[in-house]
Amino acid sequence: MSRQAIILFLVGLVMLGCETEVDVFKLGESTPVVYCILNQDTTVQSLRLSRSYNSSLAAVAPDSPDSLLFDRALDIVLEKVQGSSVVKRTFFIPVDVKKDEGFFPYTEHWIYQTDMQVLPNTTYRLIIYLSESEKIVYSTCTTVTPFDIINPAYPEVRLIHLQTDHNPQFSWTKSNNAGIYQFGFSLHYDEYIEDRVTLKTVNLFLNTTFMLESAGHYYTQSINSAQFYIRLHDLLTADPAIIRKCTGVDAIVLCGGEELAYLVRLQQGGQTFNIMEYSNILNGVGVFSSRLIRQVNGFKLTNQTIDSLAYGKYTHDLNFLDRNGIREGGGG
Amino acid sequence: MGLQSCETDSLPTTPEGIEAEPVGTLRVWFKISHPWLPLDRIVRTGLHVAKDGMEIYKGYYLQSANVTDFQENYFFYLAPGNYYYEASIACICGGDSCSAGGFPGNQFGSKHTMGRFTIEKDQVTTIIPTFQ
Numbered sequence: 001m002s003r004q005a006i007i008l009f010l011v012g013l014v015m016l017g018c019e020t021e022v023d024v025f026k027l028g029e030s031t032p033v034v035y036c037i038l039n040q041d042t043t044v045q046s047l048r049l050s051r052s053y054n055s056s057l058a059a060v061a062p063d064s065p066d067s068l069l070f071d072r073a074l075d076i077v078l079e080k081v082q083g084s085s086v087v088k089r090t091f092f093i094p095v096d097v098k099k100d101e102g103f104f105p106y107t108e109h110w111i112y113q114t115d116m117q118v119l120p121n122t123t124y125r126l127i128i129y130l131s132e133s134e135k136i137v138y139s140t141c142t143t144v145t146p147f148d149i150i151n152p153a154y155p156e157v158r159l160i161h162l163q164t165d166h167n168p169q170f171s172w173t174k175s176n177n178a179g180i181y182q183f184g185f186s187l188h189y190d191e192y193i194e195d196r197v198t199l200k201t202v203n204l205f206l207n208t209t210f211m212l213e214s215a216g217h218y219y220t221q222s223i224n225s226a227q228f229y230i231r232l233h234d235l236l237t238a239d240p241a242i243i244r245k246c247t248g249v250d251a252i253v254l255c256g257g258e259e260l261a262y263l264v265r266l267q268q269g270g271q272t273f274n275i276m277e278y279s280n281i282l283n284g285v286g287v288f289s290s291r292l293i294r295q296v297n298g299f300k301l302t303n304q305t306i307d308s309l310a311y312g313k314y315t316h317d318l319n320f321l322d323r324n325g326i327r328e329g330g331g332g
Numbered sequence: 333m334g335l336q337s338c339e340t341d342s343l344p345t346t347p348e349g350i351e352a353e354p355v356g357t358l359r360v361w362f363k364i365s366h367p368w369l370p371l372d373r374i375v376r377t378g379l380h381v382a383k384d385g386m387e388i389y390k391g392y393y394l395q396s397a398n399v400t401d402f403q404e405n406y407f408f409y410l411a412p413g414n415y416y417y418e419a420s421i422a423c424i425c426g427g428d429s430c431s432a433g434g435f436p437g438n439q440f441g442s443k444h445t446m447g448r449f450t451i452e453k454d455q456v457t458t459i460i461p462t463f464q
Contacts, residue, residue: 151400156440157377157422158399165395165409171402220402303391323391 032070032137032284036126037260038118040143040292045078047092047112049128052285069108075129076112080122081140090114118290120145121176126288139281139288144257147175147294150218152251155298160185160249162225162305171220172253174211175292179261182208184223186250186295187232189320192243203252204231210261229314238317245321246309250297257289356451358408359458362399362419369425369433375401377442378420379461381408388416388446410451418446419461434464 030051038045050068076092092112099109118124120143128137151171152160160168170183184206191198206223236244256264259280266277279285301309303323309315310322321327358381364374376399382388394415397406422442423430435441443463451457 151402152398153401154375154377154422154424154440157375157424157442159378159396161396161398163396166397166406168398169400169403171400302393302396304393304396 029133032128032130032135032281032286034126034128034137034139034281034284034286034288036139036286036288037256038124038141038143038288038290040118040120040290043115043117045092045114045116045118047076047114047126049074049076049112069110070130071132072110074112074131075127076114077127078114078116079125079127080116080119081125082123086125088116090116118143120292124288124290128284135283137281137284141257141259141280141288141290142177143290144178144255144292145176146292147173147178147253147255149251149253149294149296151220152296152299155296155300158299159302160251160299160305161302162228163302163308164225167222167225169220169222170207170251170253171218172294173218174216175255177257177290178211178255178292179258180208180210180256180264181219181221181253182256183221183251183253185228186252188247188249190245190247192245193241199247202232202235204228204235205252205254206231208264210265226314229308229312232309233314233318236318238319240319243319243321243327245325246301246306249299249301250295251299252293252295254291254293256291259287259289260291263287263289354412354453355409356412356453357456358410358415358417358449358451359456360397360406360408360417360419361458361460362404362406363460364421366433369423369429372401373425373429374421374423376419377422378418378444379406380418381410382416382418383413385416385446385448388418393418412451412453414448414450416446416448417459417461418444419463420444421463 033050033052034047036045036047049070051070072094078090078092079086080088092114094110095113096108096110123140123142126139130137149170149172151169152158162168172181182205184204186201186203188199188201191200206227207221209219209221211219262278278287280288306320306323309318309320310327319327360379362376362379364371364376366374379397379399380388380393381395382393387393394410395408399406420442422440423433423435424439425433426439428438430438430441435443445461445463447459447461449457449459
């Protein structure tokens with residue numbers, strides 16, 4: 001073989017070896033987004049599943065807005081695990097829910113629900129089988145243990161005083177596997193519209209604290225009383241036709257698992273739209289954790305607090321009645 | 333000229349003419365004691381400060397504390413002058429222990445006490461409520 005023929009043969013080999021097929025418009029793969037916070041106070045467990053697209057992988061936007069949701073008929077399983085064996089298993093089913101008002105990129109909305117009593121300090125496993133991509137999304141968590149509110153206490157004989165001269169303090173015992181606590185009040189009130197009276201309740205979580213380390217027998221945190229009035233003003237509608245009468249408050253402490261604590265803590269310090277800095281979902285993003293609520297019911301408010309609700313600078317337009325059951329200048 | 337004309341009067345850097353309200357401190361050493369009832373069965377239920385005895389009676393308090401089982405000392409920051417306080421405790425024993433221990437009624441029977449005190453500027457006034 002001549003020298004020229006050998007060179008031509010080698011060049012041909014090299015050119016053949018370099019030949020590849022390039023997809024200019026490659027569709028990006030979706031990432032499942034899972035939120036499931038096991039509620040230990042009820043048997044109904046809910047899960048939110050949607051999907052996200054990494055725009056750096058996809059040159060073409062999703063062709064349908066509903067593609068942010070997966071197929072309704074997915075296999076989503078919640079398993080209770082003891083040791084290495086599964087002792088209980090239930091399947092989630094899709095349930096349509098009413099969307100809040102506002103802009104949403106999809107027309108339908110559903111969550112998945114199942115019926116299972118979630119026990120404290122127990123390991124649960126979440127498995128989602130995505131048949132279209134033959135992908136298994138997977139997570140485990142250990143639920144939080146019970147705890148008790150030890151202050152405020154004795155609603156039979158103590159009043160809640162919501163003034164900045166002496167802010168209320170909350171104390172509660174430690175919950176194992178918990179990393180985040182929220183606490184505040186449920187305010188109960190009668191709402192009068194003409195001759196009709198409706199009993200209503202509004203939840204006011206006024207402080208959030210992260211406690212991942214053991215700090216003794218119990219935790220103590222105070223709340224800023226001004227926040228009570230500010231938050232209440234944000235939550236209720238000011239309408240001159242509505243008269244309200246406060247009937248009492250319940251003290252509430254909500255605790256969440258360590259996974260939830262990591263997520264919230266990173267969200268608080270992160271960018272507004274960068275919400276996926278923490279995830280405990282394998283083959284997806286999101287959080288699988290648990291939560292538990294404790295409350296002490298039936299506190300009355302001090303007269304100063306009731307008057308502040310009626311005439312204070314934040315809530316005066318909500319038309320709460322004062323300690324005498326009237327409103328100075330009309331109403332009541 | 334242009335720069336000078338834009339220059340505004342500078343804001344005062346010292347709070348001249350602004351004086352903080354003089355205050356004194358009331359410390360309430362809210363101890364629980366009883367000759368024979370268990371002390372963890374008696375709870376603090378109220379602590380209020382008012383300008384005079386009639387306002388105590390009517391419940392028009394200047395300040396109130398959120399009393400707890402974990403705190404023995406309570407502090408109030410008040411302008412100099414004379415005031416009244418009201419403190420209350422309750423018995424949470426079951427059965428007839430509370431009435432036998434001098435509390436009116438049975439469980440959650442309560443006792444009240446009140447008194448007069450004076451606040452002086454930058455001074456701490458300590459009171460120890462006692463219950464008959």
